[in-house]
Amino acid sequence: MRYEGPIYRPPSEADSLLIQATVGCPHNKCTFCMVYKDNVRFKVRATTEIKEDLDEAYKIYGDAIRTLFLPAGNTIAMPTAALAEICRYSRKLFPRLQRITVYGSAPYINQKGIIELKQLAEAGLSRIHVGLESGDDEILRRVKKGCNQQIQIAAGRMVRQAGLELSEYVILGLGGKERTTPHALATARAVNAIVPDYLRLRTLVPKINTPLLEEVLQGRFQMLSPHEVILETMSLLEAITITTQVVSDHYTNYVNVVGRLPEDKAAMLRTLQTARQRPEADFRPFFIGTQ
Template identity: 60%
Template sequence: MRYEGPIYRPPSEADALLIQATVGCPHNKCTFCMIYKNGPRFRIRPVQEIMADIDSASRMYGPNVKTLFFPAGNTIVMKTDDLAAICIYARNVFPDLERITVYGSSQYIHKKGLSSLKQLADAGLNRIHVGLESGNDDILRHVKKGVDAKRQIEAGQWVVAAGIELSLYVVLGLGGVALTDSHADATANALNRINPDFIRLRTFVPKINTPILDDVKSGKFKMLGPHGVLKETERLVRQLNVTSCLASDHYTNYIDVHGKLPESQNQILAQIKAACQLPESQFRPFFIGDQ
């Protein structure tokens, strides 16, 4: 098996076989992301190469692989027929596969449309991990996400309608002090309209070699402290009207809140309220991320 450039996978795909389908990210403009800023340039690997790596993995691990993730940063951008072909091929090689997963940004999902997503579902694609980040258009423009809330909502709704599991990521604190309330409100609205299978919380941490770190250092972007992030989380969770699994499975978060909504909503809110009573010195310190 061959790998090129940074290979990242969601924490929930920790046990998955990784077969690289694309290299880099076709957008690569988000001001908070450092992963592909120094390359390599985005490209899609030839289908025959991907299939050859699937064969190689079969020789190494046998036929009983349960989960498969196709890196890199935006594999959903592949031609629908090609992505469907490698999903079908993987299921033939690994007949016990329970899940095939990719990363995909909303703008590329939106370009595919519902019919192509249904084709991918029929081919065996089970889950797409999507960085929603925020439902606020001002924040999305500032971080150069390349998509607005309307298209993010439509793309998410189409994934759900196609029968593919949707795992959406929200970055707490991404609006800073100035936009914390509107970030929580607009993001809750987007999540309610999409009703994804999973809502995964991340807390904004400025990363090395990113434009947003320059804004933090200059004071242009004022970050929320631990209590600010917790209050934003409370405001977000309080407005959720979804049947999603909520998780904060990431090292950037100040506390771990998780549960099935709406059943766990009051329990999660109580946990956040209790955490707000603790002094900020008891939470993880500020740091600049390097990965």
Template identity: 55%
Template structure:
């Protein structure tokens, strides 16, 4: 099988077969992300090549593969027919598949529209991993996310209504200390607005200024300030307090200062108690800031 450029997958896809469908990221402008800043440029791999890789994987691994993930940064940006074709081929080659998943951008969801999303679901695509990052429009604009909260809500609802699972990612600390509470409250509001169409998973990440990013440059020039661990934990508490659910909450990532996991609304009080306890801890109880070292 062939791979081109950085290959990333969510922690929840650790056991998945990875077959590359696209290269790079079609947006590639987010100020906090360094993944594809030095290339390669975005392109869609030919369906014939992807199918060949799937067949090679079948020869090597047999028919028992349970989960399949198609990298790279936004494979939902593929034409509907192409993505449907490789999903269908994956289902044919691996009859025991429990899910097929991709990274997806909100604009890519909107591009397919209701009919295209339903076609993808029928072809076997099941879960979309989507970087929501924040529901706070000023922060979305500042970090060059390329979407508005209104577009996030429209896209998220379309995906859920098509029967797709949504795994949304939120970045704690992304707005800095001054807009921290606004970021948290707006994010909870957007998630609730999306979740009217079904249930979803919310995954928390904490901002780390990465090398080769505009955000790191802004931080070094004094144009951005990092939140303290206590402030990012407080953000998590505000988000949890504002979520109506039903949804599952995860913080399965090394960036986080506190591991929060549960179901909302059932576990809300337990999670908020964990937040309050962690907010009282001293700075040296948490990991150090990794500023421009990764």
């Protein structure tokens, strides 16, 4: 198999076959992201090349493949006909395949529209991982996400309506000390409107070579302390009223809270409240991310 540029996948795809369908990210402006900043231009790989890589994987693994993830950072931006062709080919090649997954951001999901998303679902696409990051429009503007809450909600609802599973990602602490309350409450409102299958929590770690790190180092962005991140997480969970699976599967988090809302909310809040009683020195130290 051939790979170009950085290859990232969600923790939930740790056991998945990785076959690169696109290179880079077509947006590539988020101030917190370092992944594709090193002159990596977005492009869609030729379907013939992708199929060749799938064929090579079959020679190695046979029909043992159960899950397939198609990097890179925004593969939903791939032309629908080409992505559908790859999904159908993968399903035929690996008859025991249970899931095909991609990353996709809200603006590009909305560009697809419900008809094309349904075409992808029918072709065998299973799940889209979407970076909600925040439901607060001011934070989304500051981090140059390229969309607002309304666009995020429309995209999330469209994914669910198309019959695809939806994983939404939230970055705890993305509003800093200034906007921690708006971040928690507006994000909860967005989640309540979207009703994702999974809500995946990440904690902000400023990365090298990013505008956000420069803001932190210059004192223009004040990071939350561990206790403040925990309090923000509690505010977020308390305000969520829909049914969803909360997952905290990331090395950046101070506390791992996992459960099904609403039935596990009380237990998750107790876990967080207990963590708030620990000295802040017990938690991981501040660090600058390099990956």
